[in-house]
Structure formats: structure tokens, C-alpha cells
Amino acid sequence: MVEIDSAFIQAVEHRPKPHTIEAENIPIIDLSPLKFSSGDDLAGLAAEIGRACEKWGFFQVINHGVPSKSREKIELASRKFFNSTKDEKRKVSRNESNPFGYYDTEHTKNVRDWKEVFDFTVQVPTVFPASHEAHDTDLIELINQWPHDFPEFSLGLPKDRLNGFFKNQTSRIRLNYYPPCPAPHLTLGVGRHKDTGVLTILAQDNDVAGLEVKRKADGEWILVKPSPNAYIINVGDIIQVWSNEKYESVEHRVIVNSEKERLSIPYFLYPAHYTWVEPLEELINEQNPAKYKAYNWGKFRATRNRGNFKKLDVENIQISHFRI
Ligand SMILES: O=C(O)CCC(=O)C(=O)O
Numbered sequence: 001m002v003e004i005d006s007a008f009i010q011a012v013e014h015r016p017k018p019h020t021i022e023a024e025n026i027p028i029i030d031l032s033p034l035k036f037s038s039g040d041d042l043a044g045l046a047a048e049i050g051r052a053c054e055k056w057g058f059f060q061v062i063n064h065g066v067p068s069k070s071r072e073k074i075e076l077a078s079r080k081f082f083n084s085t086k087d088e089k090r091k092v093s094r095n096e097s098n099p100f101g102y103y104d105t106e107h108t109k110n111v112r113d114w115k116e117v118f119d120f121t122v123q124v125p126t127v128f129p130a131s132h133e134a135h136d137t138d139l140i141e142l143i144n145q146w147p148h149d150f151p152e153f154s155l156g157l158p159k160d161r162l163n164g165f166f167k168n169q170t171s172r173i174r175l176n177y178y179p180p181c182p183a184p185h186l187t188l189g190v191g192r193h194k195d196t197g198v199l200t201i202l203a204q205d206n207d208v209a210g211l212e213v214k215r216k217a218d219g220e221w222i223l224v225k226p227s228p229n230a231y232i233i234n235v236g237d238i239i240q241v242w243s244n245e246k247y248e249s250v251e252h253r254v255i256v257n258s259e260k261e262r263l264s265i266p267y268f269l270y271p272a273h274y275t276w277v278e279p280l281e282e283l284i285n286e287q288n289p290a291k292y293k294a295y296n297w298g299k300f301r302a303t304r305n306r307g308n309f310k311k312l313d314v315e316n317i318q319i320s321h322f323r324i
């Protein structure tokens, strides 16, 4: 019997099943029409995406135009970083005031995840609330921490080159690393959760499966088979609120295994911190009244960051807390 730290052990009802369901895969959507047509011609593609969002809240895109070389480069750099020494990685550790950099003790729903991550922001600097307290209006600038001697972690472009494209967004990219685990039946790489942002674009490991999506129809956990070079897109909580629940964010989790390490790279699309997230005006009326009160994105995330950073006695903040 292997011994692992009890902080990692999931409650019995949340542990992975001995057999995962692999029969049906989430929809794969071909984006090549984007290259050849515009406007009305794209109605078919938009409808296909709409159906996938309603039925699954998860889909994969192919023929997306992202060069496979770019993906290979970030994967190689990611593997090299996670395989460097703990000392090296801890030099760029996250701390209580800066959520960016390396850390290996994330908790999802207050159970420790079997993984290591490296987070970096997309816009430099990202302006963010200094604390989770509602009355505290102080803002701080969050900056990236880059490991030394890792030229792969920079683009070699002027640092403000991309700023104009993303006005004040707080989007971030995470490198997830799931080491082999001696007790994969007791633990999860990431506990069941929904992504809090607008949407997530995920490059999952081409070889090692692990992501499971909760099928809306019957609540079964479905393993998403890797489709090399595809990106998985999933609806986040903000789309659920903006769309007043036409599109729902979907619960997912990551199982680990005893033999192989696994990598994944999500891009979390987040708005500016001062955004008040609420159902879009055009989508609500007397028959379909707003299902959510407005909440402040920056304060929501700052509260969540705190809960992910250390095990707390209270439940993590969720959009359900703003449900009318
Ligand atoms: O590793 C994966 O495939 C998914 C990770 C995930 O859900 C997350 O980081 O939010």
C-alpha cells in the first residue's frame, strides 16, 4: 500500500472510477470556413458552435490556423521547466500577493491537486485588486516572473507589442504538469470544477489522456481522448452569466496515472478587472429575467485566488453565490 499525503486524498464519491467512458467524444469543429468566407457565409459554423455550447459546453477546434511549430515550442519549454530542479522552480514561486509564477500546492474545492503549475499573464502589467476585501479599492500591478536561462519563455518582441490587442484584459496562460502518481485511484490532478473566465482554450497532452468532462445528459465523466494538434474550447462561468444560462459552463476534472507524466496548457480568457459581470441586457426580458446579480470580476478572482492558494474552511467563491 503506497503512502501519500492525506491532503491529496479525494472524498470517496469524487474519486475516479476504475473504468472511464471513452465511447463518445466531444464535438470536433472544423474552423477552415473562417479562412475562406465572411459574414453570412459563416452562419452554418456559428450554428454548429451554438449547438456544441448548448449540448456540451465543450468542443474541440481543428484547422484553427495556429502553427503546430508554436505548440511544439511551448510544450518543449514547459517540459524543460517542470523537469528542472525544485530549487530552480521555486525561484519563481507564486506568493500571496502575486498569483503568477510556479506553485505545486493548489487546492481545488479544498483538496490538494496532484500537479505543478506555472502561470503567466497575457498583458503586462495586469492591473488587479490588491485584496479580496470589497471595501478595499487599492489596485496593484501584477507582473510575470520568468525563470532564468529559459530563452523559450520569451518571444523576443518589445514587451508592449501586443498590448493594444487586449484592452485591460486579465487573461492568463497556465502550464499544468501532472507527475505520475502512486495512488491515482484516490487523487485527482485537478478536482472537479468549472472555469471561472469567459472561455478556456486548452492544449491538452497529445499522448496522455486525463481530462474528463461531465456529460450534461447523464452526469457521467467522459474522458476526452487527445486529438493531436486540436484545441479544446470550453465555456466558462462568465459566458454562463452573460448568456443568462443559454450556455452553461461545464464541470471537468483531471485524472492522473501511475506511469506517465502529463502536460496541459490552458489559456483562460478573462476581462478587465473592473468588469461587472451580469446577464447581457439584450438577452433578458419579462419572460426570461436576469438569473444573476452583477459581480465584480476583479474581486471575484481575487477571492478565488486566495481560496486556491491555501486550504480554507469556507467554500470557494462561485457564480452560484450571485444566482437570483
Ligand atoms: O489538464 C487539463 O486537461 C485541464 C486543466 C484544467 O481544467 C484547468 O487547469 O482549469
Ligand SMILES: [Fe+2]
Pocket: 193, 194, 195, 252
Ligand atoms: Fe479547468
